[in-house]
Amino acid sequence: MAMAAAVAFLMPAAAANAAEGYSTANVNMRSGPSTRYPAVTVIPAGTPVEIHGCLSDVFWCDVSFYNGRGWVSGNYVQVDYRQERVLIEPDYYGGLGIPTVTFEIGRYWDNHYRGRNFYRDRDRYRGDNYYRRDNNDRDRNRVEDRRPRRDQVERHRDRNKERVIRRDRDNDGRIDRDDRRDRQRIERRDRNDDRRIERRDRSDDRRMERRERNDDRRNNRQEHRSERRDDNNRGKSQLKPRCAPGDACNR
Known part of the structure; x- marks a missing residue:
């Protein structure tokens, strides 16, 4: 138990500079290498992070995101390798420039989470084998993915x-x-x-x-009628006998 309680600090197994990586999904950054540890924040998909190292026994990496520090499942972290982004795998830590580290809760939480609400429950998460029970868990924020x-x-x-x-x-x-x-x-x-x-x-x-044609015809008929009447009158006047003055026809 004394050895288990002494798990207190993050120590690099080999000195190396931090590597730059990228999150592949909206993933929780947690206060320890397991989904059983409290979440610190959510790292949006495609956001660059600084990788300080990864564990050799479980697939989790210690990263910095803006001013925060925490652990992210290695299933959701990529690094640039030969002009391509590849997932981190324990067998290729050295080739990718990622140091292998160990996790101890005491000083890690003292250095990064002293002002957090879950800090007072740190004794609950102590234990060397605590995070090993979560070896195959993946930590992806489905709520953020739906956003x-x-x-x-x-x-x-x-x-x-x-x-x-x-x-x-x-x-x-x-x-x-x-x-x-x-x-x-x-x-x-x-x-x-x-x-x-x-x-x-x-x-x-x-x-x-x-x-106009009808008027012309009407006028022509009237003229013809007048001419015939004049002719008739003229003929009658010619047929009437003439009497000398003093004749009996005038009487």
Whole structure:
């Protein structure tokens, strides 16, 4: 028990500089190398972290994120290797420039979590084999994963912009089509009005011509009738016998 209680400090097995890594998901940074330790914060996917070292017996790494310090499951940490990002594996710590470290809770919590609420429960997490019971656990923040990532938000915003642009373009095209239809409708109406006016004018002209012809015929008939009447009167006057003055026909 004394040996178990002496687990107190993070000591690098070999001196090496910290390596730069990246989180592959929205993952919890915890106060120890196990999901049984309290979570300190959530590291967003794709965020760079500084890797101070990883354990050789369990797949957890000690990292710094902004001003915080904690442990992240190695299943969610990548490093740059030959211009590619690769997952960290214990067999390749040396080749990736990652030191192998050990974890002891006492001084680690004293140095980094003294002001945290869970610090007063540190005795509960003491024990050399505590984190080894969590050897195969993975620690991924599913709640944060369900939240929209920044790139997803940007893609969604870009899609909305494209949708607005297409809608405006469609509206402009629809307005242009409506304007063209209105102009065509007005032009057709004007042409129909012109044709109607022309037909009405032609009809009026024909009506006037018929009226004039009828008037001419009527005048001609009246003239013929007057001439015949004059001729008849003239003939009657010629047939009437003439009487000399003093004749009996005048009596």
